[in-house]
Amino acid sequence: MRCEAALWQGRPVFVKTLGIDDPDALARFQHEGRVAASLSHPQIVSPIAASETQLIFPFVEGGTLRECLMTGALSPAQATEVALGVLNAVSYLHAQGVTHHDLKPENVLLADGEPGFWNVRVVDFGMSHSRQLPLDIHSGTRMGTPHFMAPEQFRGVRGDARSDLYSVGVLLFDCLAGHPPFEDALGWLAGLNQTLAPLPGPVALHAILTSTLARDPALRPASANELRFQLCQARQQLGLGRVADRFPDVSPCP
Incomplete structure (x- = not known):
């Protein structure tokens, strides 16, 4: 797979190109394109154009959550705020019958890349x-990123929305x-190791971390909306204020 920035019809874009001649890889690539194109x-970040071997996405300024975390942990x-932004996207996905199954820092864009002014985007x-x-086409597989995939996903269970809630946790x-x-x-995924690192952050968030994991x-929480509500309550308990005051793309807490 080759990914590169380019210009398309006079606008900056991000192009994802399938670079191998393999029927299975082509089927997976086209599956990705069909799912992403069905979302708005x-x-x-959905494609604005596609061919059999290329997906063209609008270019998003900023960086990934992974790049941000390379400089250290975030404040509560x-x-x-990042988790709520991801949950907004996840809530929409689940309403459309889509389970992402690969939510990880590399697939979360912080569109402006500056703490305090992020616009969260989910990709891939x-x-x-x-x-x-x-x-x-992935039925029965263990595809995913081990640190972020749910145990049932590791066993080959597909389409359970609660797997995405695990990943958000x-x-x-x-x-x-x-x-x-x-x-x-x-x-941990195979059930051979139960060791969990000490829960980070304020105690008000520990119950949420425990349930999602x-x-x-x-x-786990029954839905993305339920988890979102729990996070909003924890933010209020911590005196963190309304997300939408600084993050207009994140729906305000109730």
Whole structure:
């Protein structure tokens, strides 16, 4: 896969090109394009044009959450703002019957790249599941990023929206601690290691981290909206204020 910035019809774009001649890779690439093209939300980067082997996306100024975390952990205010921005996108995805299945710092863009003025964007639907498509080409696979994938996803379960909520919990943990919760991620996913790093950030966020990281999906929040509400309540308890005052693309807490 080759990714590069370019100009298309006079506007800056980001082009993702399939660089190998392989039927399976082509099927996965086209699956990604079909899912991404079906989405329209201000916090999701969808393609503006596509061919059999290319996807053209609008160019988003800024950097990834991973690049931001390379300089250190975020404050509770920043971490929860990022998580709420991701949840806005995730709530929309789930309403469309789409499970992302690869939420990680590399796939979260902070559009302006400056703390206090981020616009959160979710990208990359290469591992996604959509109920609208007749065939799930990843069915039964363990595709995902170990540090951020849910245990049931590791077992090959696809399309469970609660898997994305697990990943949002890992993202929040990573933002607060500067590292994911399980050092031996594969051991945790396989049930061989239960060691969880100490919960980071203020105590008001610990119950949220514990529930989202539960091995059993039934113990996690029931929906993205429920998790979002819990985060908003925790922010109010911590006196962090309304997200939309500085983050216009993030829906305000109730």
